[in-house]
Amino acid sequence: MSTTKQIVYAGIFIALGLALSIVFHSMGGQFGAIFLPLHFVVLLAGLVGGPWVGISVGIIIAPLSGVLLGMPPLMPPIAFFMSMEMATYGLLSGYFEKKSMNVYLNLLITLTSGRVVYSLGYYVIGAIIGIHLKTLTALLLSFAQGAPGIIIQFLLIPPIYYALKKMRAEST
Helix, strand or coil: CCHHHHHHHHHHHHHHHHHHHHHHHHCCCCHHHHHCHHHHHHHHHHHHHCHHHHHHHHHHHHHHHHHHHCCCCCCCCHHHHHHHHHHHHHHHHHHHHHCCCCHHHHHHHHHHHHHHHHHHHHHHHHHHHCCCCCHHHHHHHHHHHHHHHHHHHHHHHHHHHHHHHHHHHHHC
16 A cells, blocks of 8 residues: 555544544543544554554544543543554554454454553553552453443444455455
């Protein structure tokens, strides 16, 4: 994929992520934290655009959403923990797609890896800024709160990805 296409894909996915963030956070409560709209977009960015598009969108989208929309928060630095997590999602989903890995196995490995990165970031950076959690507690919290979003990702991402892949194949 050309550099120009990669930049366009990244811009489209960032805009989509911000739009979904507005929708979910306007519902009030913890809808964004439960349904993980930014994670959803980053996973698709990696699958469709490749690892470099995925990691770029993953690094940028949470802090940008935090600055523009106030969610995820910049202090405590949840946006930065999420940025590390989603960079992992984007990189791995794109990498495994290039290796033609089954999309469900790709999601399983990618989501698990991203959640571990989030938990470790939360544990290490949290300890520096005064958030004291045990590693296991941080890991379990990250999986428990995002469980509905993870289930939705497993249900919706594969059919969306295959539909996008088919559309792209038909247009060439």
